[in-house]
Amino acid sequence: MDIISNLLIPIVNLDLLLLIAVGTFAGIYVGAIPGLSVTMAVSILISFTFSWEVYPALALMIGIYMGGVYGGSRTAILLNIPGAPSAIATALDGFPMAQQGRAGEAIGIVTVVSFIGGFLGIIALALFAPFLSDFAIGFQPRDFMLLAIMGILLVGSLSGDSLVKGVFAGALGIGIGAVGMDPLTVQDRFVFGIPDLRGGISFVAVMIGLFGVSETLAQLHSIHTPAVRQKITNIVPSWAKVRKHLPLGLQTSTIGTVVGALPGTGGDIAALMAYDHAQRVTRNPEVPFGKGAIEGLVAPETANNAAVGGAFIPMMTLGIPGDAVTAIMIGALFIHGLNPGPMLMIEQPDMFWFIVSSLTLANIFMLIFGLTGIRLFVRIVELPRTVLLPVIMVLSIVGAYAINNSVTDVYWMLGFGVLGYFMRLYGYPLAPIILGVILSRLLDDNWRRAIISERDDFGAMMMGIFTSPLSLSLFLAVVLIVATSTPWWKRWRARKAGVVASQGQKP
Amino acid sequence: MTPTQPPAPAAVDPIPEPAPGRRPGELVFNIAILLASLFLLYSAYGISGFEALSAPGAVPMATTAIMSVCAIIILRDSLRKRSDTAQTVGRDILPLSVIVTIAMIAGYALALRPLGFLPTSVLFLLIMARFLSKRSWGFCLAVSVGTVLVIWIIFRLIFSVLMPQGIVPEGRIISAISSLF
Numbered sequence: 288m289d290i291i292s293n294l295l296i297p298i299v300n301l302d303l304l305l306l307i308a309v310g311t312f313a314g315i316y317v318g319a320i321p322g323l324s325v326t327m328a329v330s331i332l333i334s335f336t337f338s339w340e341v342y343p344a345l346a347l348m349i350g351i352y353m354g355g356v357y358g359g360s361r362t363a364i365l366l367n368i369p370g371a372p373s374a375i376a377t378a379l380d381g382f383p384m385a386q387q388g389r390a391g392e393a394i395g396i397v398t399v400v401s402f403i404g405g406f407l408g409i410i411a412l413a414l415f416a417p418f419l420s421d422f423a424i425g426f427q428p429r430d431f432m433l434l435a436i437m438g439i440l441l442v443g444s445l446s447g448d449s450l451v452k453g454v455f456a457g458a459l460g461i462g463i464g465a466v467g468m469d470p471l472t473v474q475d476r477f478v479f480g481i482p483d484l485r486g487g488i489s490f491v492a493v494m495i496g497l498f499g500v501s502e503t504l505a506q507l508h509s510i511h512t513p514a515v516r517q518k519i520t521n522i523v524p525s526w527a528k529v530r531k532h533l534p535l536g537l538q539t540s541t542i543g544t545v546v547g548a549l550p551g552t553g554g555d556i557a558a559l560m561a562y563d564h565a566q567r568v569t570r571n572p573e574v575p576f577g578k579g580a581i582e583g584l585v586a587p588e589t590a591n592n593a594a595v596g597g598a599f600i601p602m603m604t605l606g607i608p609g610d611a612v613t614a615i616m617i618g619a620l621f622i623h624g625l626n627p628g629p630m631l632m633i634e635q636p637d638m639f640w641f642i643v644s645s646l647t648l649a650n651i652f653m654l655i656f657g658l659t660g661i662r663l664f665v666r667i668v669e670l671p672r673t674v675l676l677p678v679i680m681v682l683s684i685v686g687a688y689a690i691n692n693s694v695t696d697v698y699w700m701l702g703f704g705v706l707g708y709f710m711r712l713y714g715y716p717l718a719p720i721i722l723g724v725i726l727s728r729l730l731d732d733n734w735r736r737a738i739i740s741e742r743d744d745f746g747a748m749m750m751g752i753f754t755s756p757l758s759l760s761l762f763l764a765v766v767l768i769v770a771t772s773t774p775w776w777k778r779w780r781a782r783k784a785g786v787v788a789s790q791g792q793k794p
Numbered sequence: 795m796t797p798t799q800p801p802a803p804a805a806v807d808p809i810p811e812p813a814p815g816r817r818p819g820e821l822v823f824n825i826a827i828l829l830a831s832l833f834l835l836y837s838a839y840g841i842s843g844f845e846a847l848s849a850p851g852a853v854p855m856a857t858t859a860i861m862s863v864c865a866i867i868i869l870r871d872s873l874r875k876r877s878d879t880a881q882t883v884g885r886d887i888l889p890l891s892v893i894v895t896i897a898m899i900a901g902y903a904l905a906l907r908p909l910g911f912l913p914t915s916v917l918f919l920l921i922m923a924r925f926l927s928k929r930s931w932g933f934c935l936a937v938s939v940g941t942v943l944v945i946w947i948i949f950r951l952i953f954s955v956l957m958p959q960g961i962v963p964e965g966r967i968i969s970a971i972s973s974l975f
Contacts, residue, residue: 455864673927
């Protein structure tokens with residue numbers, strides 16, 4: 288009974304419903320415009336919604352998140368420029384369809400399958416998270432530590448040039464998170480005698496710098512790329528077409544949910560894995576992949592929206608973010624004095640069901656806006672970026688300033704913006720930094736708890752890991768992630784593939 | 795060419811290949827990263843040294859040690875790559891627009907307290923829009939004043955974010971407007 292009344296919170300409160308609608312609408316825009324990302328929008332919004340209650344702030348962010356993941360497909364189809372990282376795979380078949388004059392058909396099918404994927408992800412969240420949180424109560428500190436390491440490694444190995452750059456970025460993030468007074472011993476860490484640093488670096492400034500400023504600086508390179516117009520008709524897809532692709536959509540939604548639920552990895556990686564899966568299982572596509580195959584749209588778009596619900600699973604049950612956006616939301620909850628993790632699920636179940644219900648509403652709004660507001664959304668993409676980028680910069684500066692009313696935070700934002708800009712240019716992934724910053728405290732606390740309970744005996748702690756099935760599987764996962772990213776492993780795989788190929792050629 | 799042809803090829807490769815050549819400045823950046831990592835490692839050692847595994851400096855030392863090892867491997871890899879002669883620092887790494895923008899943001903931060911939010915933002919947007927779009931001053935002024943007004947209204951009314959007033963007496967303006975109704 289409680290669950291139902293909690294689920295109804297955003298429906299009966301008109302202001303919350305409106306915020307979700309506005310958020311979803313804005314999210315589609317944010318996702319569609321190259322250079323505006325959901326991570327950027329949500330990190331700026333943390334600061335602006337600082338004075339709000341938790342629910343309205345979450346409602347707006349959830350709407351933006353859901354809408355933004357979907358919105359990226361618009362520009363991928365129409366301009367061949369993915370509006371968001373999660374739409375990279377969508378451009379592969381979406382843009383060829385637009386070239387053949389089938390942009391409306393492509394957008395229609397993408398909208399419907401995004402809704403289906405999003406819905407399945409939310410169902411998975413509602414079903415599995417409560418069980419997982421009961422289970423998570425029994426997690427030892429060492430398990431949380433291993434999970435945090437696993438998340439940072441996972442996102443580090445799957446994004447960017449190489450695992451080494453990803454690990455570097457993750458370690459840098461943990462380091463940034465450690466700056467300031469150690470909460471346990473009151474000892475200064477990385478303070479360098481600067482009193483301002485004792486309170487730590489504001490993570491909002493770090494995030495706005497990394498995702499807002501560095502992105503706008505990078506966009507300056509392509510500021511004069513013109514937009515193209517295309518007439519769009521015939522958008523609502525027939526039920527027969529949707530049904531035909533439903534089996535594939537169910538498979539790729541599952542991939543999306545699982546990838547989303549893994550700590551660290553989100554919609555961008557889910558979409559690429561789903562596209563790869565679709566290529567392998569589709570025997571006879573009507574149109575080849577890369578030339579406008581509908582399967583090539585269904586797979587990434589179901590997966591990236593399914594990953595949204597999936598990403599909330601570790602966030603709500605363990606306090607470990609499923610992707611960069613949920614990492615920022617954890618930060619937002621911290622600011623509102625909440626501590627996401629197994630205890631939050633038990634002490635405040637209303638929060639969990641509110642999130643489930645808000646996600647569902649955002650998903651429905653996404654379907655409605657996606658199918659009706661199409662002309663409007665095409666127009667916005669043509670907004671001159673020479674004006675848009677400076678406006679984003681002003682919003683970033685205000686966002687960084689307003690969180691503590693401090694100009695120092697603006698300098699931090701600029702510093703991390705410039706650092707992030709160079710890291711982007713030279714192939715370093717940025718998402719592990721954010722994950723590191725958010726998980727730094729959790730990692731440090733749990734490491735110390737784990738090692739203190741073994742009286743500073745590292746061997747005893749490893750013994751504990753090897754004798755607990757859960758700890759052992761997490762440990763093996765960490766080892767596997769590292770091992771599969773080494774050049775030796777790749778060489779071994781290549782040699783094995785070579786042997787199989789040469790055996791296959793023999794009569 | 796039909797009118798729906800692509801404006802520019804975009805990066806849509808599902809698995810981005812590592813850049814074959816070394817980009818300009820990459821070596822310098824990676825050396826700077828290594829030096830910074832080593833410095834941070836030294837600083838982390840200063841927190842509590844090798845006192846205990848549960849000491850406050852243990853995790854910082856581990857992370858900065860990992861950073862240093864990674865930076866060495868990254869530097870080695872970038873030394874192995876041949877430098878990409880087709881790219882230049884001025885065009886592909888630090889074009890004028892990026893430098894100007896960084897300087898403008900720093901200038902904004904400096905002027906925010908003394909001048910206040912409204913004049914600083916109008917000036918910033920005016921100069922940036924003029925510099926990037928090369929449209930007429932009148933157009934840029936209209937766009938910047940209009941945008942700042944919209945942002946200000948949204949901030950004050952919806953988000954209740956307070957920005958520095960500076961030289962504009964915002965409080966008096968608001969009370970003057972509200973006294974009209």
